[in-house]
Amino acid sequence: MDLTTLGADMTAALPEMLADIEALVTCESPSSDLAALARSADTVARIGAQRLGVAPERIVLDGRTHLRWRLGDGPPRVLLLGHHDTVWPIGTLTTHPFAVATGVLRGPGCFDMKAGLVLAMHAAARLPDPSGVTILINADEEIGSPSSRTLIETEATGLAAALVLEAAADGGALKTERKGVSQYEVAVSGRAAHAGLEPERGVNATVETAHQVLAVTALADPDRGTTVTPTLMSAGLTSNTVPAAGEFTVDVRVRDVAEQHRIDAAMRALQPTLDGARVEITGGPNCPPLAAEASAALYARAVAVAADLGLPPPIRAAVGGGSDGNFTAGVGTPTLDGLGAVGGGAHADDEHVLVAELPACAALVAALVAGLLDEASAGPSPAGRSRRSRTRSRE
Incomplete structure (x- = not known):
């Protein structure tokens, strides 16, 4: 991957990112509404297929549609993890409409975490060879992932890394520890x-x-x-x-x-x-906790990658809230969280995303994944993981 042009490529893709975020935010998806979640899954699948060139598997558990892309022909190496459900009820768009003004994007679920889904897709789409990347987007994270926990743990087991596209902590900090x-x-x-x-x-x-x-x-x-x-x-x-x-x-x-x-x-x-x-x-x-040692090596890698990209070194934060990254860390997979949008107001009326930060966030994720894939391809395949073919849609 050419890191010298990656930032410029992501900046050029910003209008597409904003259009994709708008499509996701304006398709409301409260965790409690199965019909809304099905519509949201359709929207996520459509955007992902457009960006990645392949449709996802649809995995329906307890009536909730989770989406999985297994990219390329090689064994799974890196998991990009996110969710498309939100805490906001149907009708929130009437009081909190999608908007972009003075560099700030607003709308229900934009920060937590629909912008993160778009970053994952655009980052994976820029990889010279995405073989070994799995993108998993579940539909029940906001209520503790009751139907998808086993799926997440199974997908994460034995991988080189799990990168969680949840929103960044204050000031754009990566989340290196979760209780x-x-x-x-x-x-x-x-x-x-x-x-x-x-x-x-x-x-x-x-x-x-x-x-x-x-x-x-x-x-x-x-x-x-x-x-x-x-x-x-x-x-x-x-x-x-x-x-x-x-x-x-x-x-x-x-x-x-x-x-x-x-x-x-x-x-x-x-x-x-x-x-x-x-x-x-x-x-x-x-x-389980996402302990600091589970993210230490990946955080150090992110600091080095940011320097290669000409970006400021990312700061880190320990946070009290849990995420699906707790589950990936719990099965022993190195996990780095908070790689999604920079902004604030998760679950609050002032939920927002800082538009100018989106290209850098996407570039960091893409470069991280590329480096992990290059390193993993030089060594043996993760134990117990078989080769899996390129994903086809499962309706």
Whole structure:
């Protein structure tokens, strides 16, 4: 790949990138709407086929359409990963229309992460030989990838790298560390009684729930970056009855697997405080951490590639939110996240993309992939991965 002209090539392609982003953003795709996701998949597939010269496989799981391109004839080496679902409901375009003004692109899902999908396609399209590249775009990342997690982990296993086109962190930083996520539900059972006539005959589930909330909160360890946050909570049915039941949910974020295991053991060891109360714990770890060591070599490579392209060295950031990159790192694949658009406002009214940064982002991804492919082709094929032929559409 000629790095001396890559930046100029991507700049020349900017009008096409903007048109592709507009097509994706104006096709609304909330995670909860299967029909909308099917329409979005059609749009993503059409744009990808136009840019890559080949149609994707359509993989429908639990009614959700995921898309996969396996490019070229060689064994899989590099995974480009993204999602086409968003948090925005149908009709958001009426209040948050697609627009580009004074160098800023706006619209629901533009930053998280439809611009990233376009960057992946344009980057792959510029490769002299894309053989060994897999592009996987799922339809349920915003709700934790329940149907696509196994697909993602299978595709990532044994590869040289997984590059995640999620939006960059503040200031365009690459995401080199993500916390692991666990989610729990704590159900409390007591005994109902009349609150005015004989409250002593009851076992107050509200009081027991309060004890459990305090116990759960105490599990956090700020020095290790571990947060344990009670979130939704409810108890009781009427204002004059000792509550017989209560429940709350718990969001856990950790930097390392050891902490995830510690919190899990502690949650399952919770015991009731009140005589006669019962506590039931469900849930558990949802995704493993993306630890700094999983991204260190790829980040160093990105810094070197940026220098070769004449770009400023990318900065890095550790973030609390999870992504599908947690799953790829969890199966042992080197993973670099945040290679998508530069901007801000994910999940917020001010969601936006900085237009001028798009060509550089695409050039960085293309050069990273090209280097990884060149390096991988010089060595043995990843263990356990068979050669797979060029993708044909699976309707």
